[in-house]
Amino acid sequence: MSQWSGKVMHANDLDETYTSLCRTMTGLGESGATLFLARLALLALARSSDAAAAQALIEAAAAADFKS
Amino acid sequence: MAYNLPVSTESSRGFVPYPFNFRRYPAIMPELREGGDCRVRPVAIVGAGPVGLCAALGLAAHGVPVVVLEADAAVCFGSRAICISRRSLEIIERLGALDAFMQIGLPWTGGRSFYRDVEVLRFSMPADENQKLPPMLNIAQYDIEQILVDRARAFGGLIDIRWQTKVVGIDAGASGARLHVVTPAGGYWIDADWVVAADGGRGFMREAMGLKMRGRRYQGRYVIVDIQLESDRPVERLAYFDPPCNRGSTVLVHKQPGNVWRIDYQLRDGEDPDAAVKPENVLPRVDSLLDMMGERGAWAPIWIGLYQANALTLDSYRAGRVLFAGDSAHLVPIFGVRGANSGIDDADNLAWKLAFVVKGLAAHSLLDSYSTERVAAARENLDFGARSTEFMAPPSFAFELMRKAVLSLAALHPEVRSLINPRQTAPITYSASPLHVAGSLAGAPAPGAVLLECPLTIVDTQGRRDGHITDLLLTAPAGAFTLLWFAATVEVPASIDALIDDLRARRIPVRLVPLVRAPAEVRARLSGFDHTGRLFRLYEISGETALLVRPDGHVLGRWAAPAVEQIAAAIERVLDR
Numbered sequence: 001m002s003q004w005s006g007k008v009m010h011a012n013d014l015d016e017t018y019t020s021l022c023r024t025m026t027g028l029g030e031s032g033a034t035l036f037l038a039r040l041a042l043l044a045l046a047r048s049s050d051a052a053a054a055q056a057l058i059e060a061a062a063a064a065d066f067k068s
Numbered sequence: 069m070a071y072n073l074p075v076s077t078e079s080s081r082g083f084v085p086y087p088f089n090f091r092r093y094p095a096i097m098p099e100l101r102e103g104g105d106c107r108v109r110p111v112a113i114v115g116a117g118p119v120g121l122c123a124a125l126g127l128a129a130h131g132v133p134v135v136v137l138e139a140d141a142a143v144c145f146g147s148r149a150i151c152i153s154r155r156s157l158e159i160i161e162r163l164g165a166l167d168a169f170m171q172i173g174l175p176w177t178g179g180r181s182f183y184r185d186v187e188v189l190r191f192s193m194p195a196d197e198n199q200k201l202p203p204m205l206n207i208a209q210y211d212i213e214q215i216l217v218d219r220a221r222a223f224g225g226l227i228d229i230r231w232q233t234k235v236v237g238i239d240a241g242a243s244g245a246r247l248h249v250v251t252p253a254g255g256y257w258i259d260a261d262w263v264v265a266a267d268g269g270r271g272f273m274r275e276a277m278g279l280k281m282r283g284r285r286y287q288g289r290y291v292i293v294d295i296q297l298e299s300d301r302p303v304e305r306l307a308y309f310d311p312p313c314n315r316g317s318t319v320l321v322h323k324q325p326g327n328v329w330r331i332d333y334q335l336r337d338g339e340d341p342d343a344a345v346k347p348e349n350v351l352p353r354v355d356s357l358l359d360m361m362g363e364r365g366a367w368a369p370i371w372i373g374l375y376q377a378n379a380l381t382l383d384s385y386r387a388g389r390v391l392f393a394g395d396s397a398h399l400v401p402i403f404g405v406r407g408a409n410s411g412i413d414d415a416d417n418l419a420w421k422l423a424f425v426v427k428g429l430a431a432h433s434l435l436d437s438y439s440t441e442r443v444a445a446a447r448e449n450l451d452f453g454a455r456s457t458e459f460m461a462p463p464s465f466a467f468e469l470m471r472k473a474v475l476s477l478a479a480l481h482p483e484v485r486s487l488i489n490p491r492q493t494a495p496i497t498y499s500a501s502p503l504h505v506a507g508s509l510a511g512a513p514a515p516g517a518v519l520l521e522c523p524l525t526i527v528d529t530q531g532r533r534d535g536h537i538t539d540l541l542l543t544a545p546a547g548a549f550t551l552l553w554f555a556a557t558v559e560v561p562a563s564i565d566a567l568i569d570d571l572r573a574r575r576i577p578v579r580l581v582p583l584v585r586a587p588a589e590v591r592a593r594l595s596g597f598d599h600t601g602r603l604f605r606l607y608e609i610s611g612e613t614a615l616l617v618r619p620d621g622h623v624l625g626r627w628a629a630p631a632v633e634q635i636a637a638a639i640e641r642v643l644d645r
Binding site: 008009011014015018019021022023024025026030033060061063064 | 455458463464465466467469470473474476477480481483484486487489491
């Protein structure tokens with residue numbers, strides 16, 4: 001699997017986005033977080049340029065489990 | 069201060085002392101009149117920690133006498149601040165103590181983070197060819213304080229440190245304050261026109277003034293262990309997330325001078341803090357950590373403590389004649405090393421302003437800008453500190469889950485690695501300072517920012533020498549405004565000379581430094597030239613430019629030369645007279 005070589009968010013923006021995401025999930029609680037993450041994943045995937053790009057994201061997220 | 073009292077330092081379990089001679093200083097009773105110190109002081113500083121001592125040295129450099137009231141008999145004990153930033157070192161250099169810091173301290177530039185047994189981040193702090201000082205220096209707080217105490221002696225009677233002198237009461241009034249103190253030799257009171265409260269997070273002053281910090285307290289706790297271990301491992305920040313030696317925990321490791329190592333590890337959910345700090349529970353974890361790291365040498369514990377992160381600040385650091393600085397004003401989480409460093413920055417911002425006010429050069433309102441600027445700085449530090457803490461000690465299931473996502477992706481996906489970066493302290497820009505006048509030119513460094521370090525050749529009556537731009541702030545007179553004059557020749561217009569003469573006649577310390585591209589001839593006036601060709605580029609100089617710098621190294625304004633009126637107006641704005 002290849003590394004993402006396109007445009008990425010600036011580190012500071014990513015940091016703020018990450019915190020916002022965590023706080024939103026905290027507010028929803030553990031029971032609501034799974035559905036929330038599913039929606040978020042779908043929205044992000046739908047914004048991919050094409051099916052291959054979306055498939056690459058799915059595979060990357062799944063592959064991260066190889067160590068855990 | 070956020071650390072609890074040392075939990076274990078007993079020698080019975082093989083504990084060893086810090087490699088430091090804690091000299092005890094006696095209490096001194098001054099000459100009294102009706103129960104009070106005979107002399108009214110312009111400034112009394114409560115607390116001889118790094119912040120109080122830096123404020124004392126800064127004021128003394130301006131010729132302002134200070135009395136420092138310290139409850140303890142010696143410099144601090146136990147594990148406190150260890151990482152001093154480049155910005156702090158610049159301040160320390162202006163206070164005349166840099167050499168001792170560099171002799172003792174261990175410089176470093178980066179670190180590594182691991183998830184389980186995989187390296188997931190290698191970070192480095194800015195350390196380019198323009199820098200004079202390392203981005204970070206590890207040095208124990210007892211060394212920091214001792215160096216500053218020793219440095220205070222160079223100011224003779226200007227700095228009067230009263231050890232074992234505990235402030236137990238304050239009568240604050242409109243024109244000063246009376247501090248009631250107790251010592252083993254008896255109690256007395258002392259009057260001061262201004263008081264700097266630098267007595268730490270659990271200090272007396274904030275409580276006595278009825279002031280409360282606001283913000284967040286985090287639940288996650290860390291055990292902090294200082295150990296003695298001989299190892300030639302390089303100096304870097306090591307972070308282990310969920311390491312094989314201590315599953316489910318997060319461990320930080322820092323090398324300190326004198327074969328001392330600082331180890332911090334997070335308590336697991338539900339772990340009893342009282343039990344967790346007992347040596348029989350701590351020492352095996354240290355053993356397994358060192359084993360994982362491949363450290364096979366003999367080691368011994370020095371100190372065990374418990375830490376819980378706070379992100380709190382007062383809303384204002386000025387309460388009439390009392391000014392709050394350091395941990396007595398704000399408590400910043402340890403992650404990102406913004407505690408002592410932000411306190412030293414407070415002291416640097418405050419010292420010149422208070423000196424100007426005490427000497428009658430500036431209106432009292434200048435001290436309001438201390439509060440405005442440093443509260444804004446604290447909020448920035450707290451924001452970064454909070455994010456760092458939320459990663460190092462996740463406050464909810466969401467932060468925990470997302471951290472696991474980041475760590476498990478980071479080995480293969482560099483775009484998420486910045487989230488593991490410890491968000492280390494960086495110089496603060498006072499972008500909304502009340503001291504700024506409108507009309508500055510665009511360009512770096514912008515008003516409110518600190519000078520960008522860069523080599524240059526310094527030329528004065530002694531000849532030419534290699535230096536850096538921050539070296540210009542070390543030249544006489546101490547604590548001066550600096551007018552950097554980027555131009556084609558070292559000659560300045562007569563109107564600028566007249567302005568400088570006028571300011572000096574009013575006892576306002578100021579230095580003028582013409583900076584040119586080509587080698588400058590040796591003459592009476594201090595000047596510099598850009599022998600690397602990088603200085604003019606870094607400062608985005610296109611035409612003749614005047615850059616006015618405050619005594620604390622922050623830029624006040626930037627104008628197309630000659631700008632005599634704008635420079636004069638900017639200084640008048642600071643003095644507000």
